[in-house]
Amino acid sequence: MLLSFVISGLGVGAVYALSGVGLVILYRTTGVLNFAFGAIGALGAFFANEVLNAGYPAVLGWLCSIGAGAAVSCLYGRLVAPLLAPRDPVVRAVGTLGFALILLGTMGWYWGDVPRRLALPSDAIFFEISGTRLTLTRIVALGFLLSVIASVTLTLMYTRLGLAMRALADDRRLSSILGVRVISVELTGWLISGVSAGICGVLLANLVRLQALHLTFLVIPAIAAAIMADLSSLAITAVAGIAIGVIEACLTLWPLLAPYRTAAPFFVSLLSVFFLAFRAHQSGRPR
Amino acid sequence: MTIAEAAVSDARLEPPGPGLSRYTDLLIIPMFLAAAAGGVAVWANGYWIVTLTSATAIALAASGTALLYGQLGLVSLCQYSLLGIGGWVALRLSFAFALPFEINLLAAGVASSVIGMLCGVPALRLRGLYLALVTLMLAGGFQVVIGAWGFPDGGAGFFGRADASQRLLMARPAIAVSNGAYFLYSTAVLAFGLLVSEFHRRTKPGRAWALIRAGETTALSAGVNVLFYKAWAFALAGFFAGVAGALLAGGVGQLDGRAFPASESLNLFALTVVGGAGHWLGPVITGLLLRAVASLFTDYGIDGNIAIACFGLALLHSLVVAPSGLAGQVISLLERFGRRGKGGA
Numbered sequence: 229m230l231l232s233f234v235i236s237g238l239g240v241g242a243v244y245a246l247s248g249v250g251l252v253i254l255y256r257t258t259g260v261l262n263f264a265f266g267a268i269g270a271l272g273a274f275f276a277n278e279v280l281n282a283g284y285p286a287v288l289g290w291l292c293s294i295g296a297g298a299a300v301s302c303l304y305g306r307l308v309a310p311l312l313a314p315r316d317p318v319v320r321a322v323g324t325l326g327f328a329l330i331l332l333g334t335m336g337w338y339w340g341d342v343p344r345r346l347a348l349p350s351d352a353i354f355f356e357i358s359g360t361r362l363t364l365t366r367i368v369a370l371g372f373l374l375s376v377i378a379s380v381t382l383t384l385m386y387t388r389l390g391l392a393m394r395a396l397a398d399d400r401r402l403s404s405i406l407g408v409r410v411i412s413v414e415l416t417g418w419l420i421s422g423v424s425a426g427i428c429g430v431l432l433a434n435l436v437r438l439q440a441l442h443l444t445f446l447v448i449p450a451i452a453a454a455i456m457a458d459l460s461s462l463a464i465t466a467v468a469g470i471a472i473g474v475i476e477a478c479l480t481l482w483p484l485l486a487p488y489r490t491a492a493p494f495f496v497s498l499l500s501v502f503f504l505a506f507r508a509h510q511s512g513r514p515r
Numbered sequence: 516m517t518i519a520e521a522a523v524s525d526a527r528l529e530p531p532g533p534g535l536s537r538y539t540d541l542l543i544i545p546m547f548l549a550a551a552a553g554g555v556a557v558w559a560n561g562y563w564i565v566t567l568t569s570a571t572a573i574a575l576a577a578s579g580t581a582l583l584y585g586q587l588g589l590v591s592l593c594q595y596s597l598l599g600i601g602g603w604v605a606l607r608l609s610f611a612f613a614l615p616f617e618i619n620l621l622a623a624g625v626a627s628s629v630i631g632m633l634c635g636v637p638a639l640r641l642r643g644l645y646l647a648l649v650t651l652m653l654a655g656g657f658q659v660v661i662g663a664w665g666f667p668d669g670g671a672g673f674f675g676r677a678d679a680s681q682r683l684l685m686a687r688p689a690i691a692v693s694n695g696a697y698f699l700y701s702t703a704v705l706a707f708g709l710l711v712s713e714f715h716r717r718t719k720p721g722r723a724w725a726l727i728r729a730g731e732t733t734a735l736s737a738g739v740n741v742l743f744y745k746a747w748a749f750a751l752a753g754f755f756a757g758v759a760g761a762l763l764a765g766g767v768g769q770l771d772g773r774a775f776p777a778s779e780s781l782n783l784f785a786l787t788v789v790g791g792a793g794h795w796l797g798p799v800i801t802g803l804l805l806r807a808v809a810s811l812f813t814d815y816g817i818d819g820n821i822a823i824a825c826f827g828l829a830l831l832h833s834l835v836v837a838p839s840g841l842a843g844q845v846i847s848l849l850e851r852f853g854r855r856g857k858g859g860a
Contacts, residue, residue: 263781308831308835311835317643317644318588318643318644318647319834321590322590322788322830323831323835325784325830326828327827327831328827329823329826329830330824330828330831331827332824332827333820333822333823333825333827334820334824335820337818337820337824341820444778445776445777445778445781448651448652451648451652452652452655455645455648455652487659487663488659488660490659491655491656491660494653494655494656494659495652498653498656501637501645501648502637502638506637508640508641
């Protein structure tokens, strides 16, 4: 019984984790916490839905979603983000909230607010583990998560681009003086974030539902995962995201807690922030 | 440019003048709101009076958000949830004890203030972004909890839920039973809230906030208790939100648990920035944008999603080129006309 809920939670958890990783990558590169991540993913999912409804293969749908996510993310990263770059991190985050509202309004106007489901051919393929079905879509979600974490970690550790990204994360102005091409490196961060958003959009539209408002604000549990990792560690973000998905699913088993199961990420992240605040207080160093 | 620098560059945040003159210009707030409310009471139909009543409640909640952002650069993304908490407490007390409306109003304010502080104050020790995130998590949590609990509607027990046929409406104050009178009552409460906020800005807390805004090290060396004054601002903002929730509950009679998603808190913050966080007129504009503009779009048959996209554009515009928001632009325009008038004379 519990296993089926764990498996069910793994899929959504993997997408939360992937979203959280996308957020942390961008934050580490540019110092921007992207509130528009969910809206960018939703836009990608709507494009994918159009392609699939037109009878094209699923791979094309995936590519369209990833392409749309990358394109709008880079558009913001190139046109608007540099204008806010010298401002406080919280103002830069609020800027992405404006972008999220633009995308949300546009999607709601064009595609409407009626919830629908994005069906993928991979839903029909499944494996049985102790009598519980594990669909290929959920395996794809976990696969994407692992490959994004591995590729980004290797890029950050072993390439010149990764070195430039880490330098930017430490000090934007000094990096610029040392010859780091700030705009293009930051744009790479926006590109990676947009690609992650495109992937997450399709997966969430399939595993949860395709609705602009819902997908836009599904970024909040992903932010919770990122907070638990102090907006810095990709691995901890991934583990926290998966844990959120699994805990959410497993709480369904307890009737008393079931109505509050989707609040789990918020309360856990609140506790982790209090822990960070306590540590900051103990060490006497502001974080 | 940091938030503090942006805020200091805003002419509206310059310290008020010396002596009594720092208080006399506060009279413009009740005078402006009384004139506007009188006009609405005379000319508006029932639909618009109800819409503008909820706009006054939203404006009061926005004044708290504006206080935090405009004075301290703190971003609170849970203000709409605190409004919901205030509404819940007011409804519960009203049905359970039939207390006078004003007592419910105060209790709602205190409850929201305490809950907001319990969650927000630990985050005040961290970077500004963390306060934004903690408050967002609080908003997310409240969305789930209120979705499960619902708002009290006259039933028994802690949750106060009643069967559909036995649902009650919250009693309004005895002096404001009709929609028109309740609108004037809400406007008076809004005026009082704005006055309290402006009074704080012009007295010791305002000076402490200005020092903190200039730099925490500066404030500490000047003997300001940074955490206390930040917490004070947070408590005041929570109080305004709670009172706003009670006003909203009194206006409609009941509240719907589905109407308090975390996204509403994000919208409220976005529109507070658009309205202008450095001037008392800003929250009034925010209330109108959130309630009246949406109703206006509906009146003209325009998709409400267009309004959302416009709000997003306006937010980006405010952040990039107009940090003082619409209020700042209106005031600048009036000042320009004033100078031209004096020059012409």
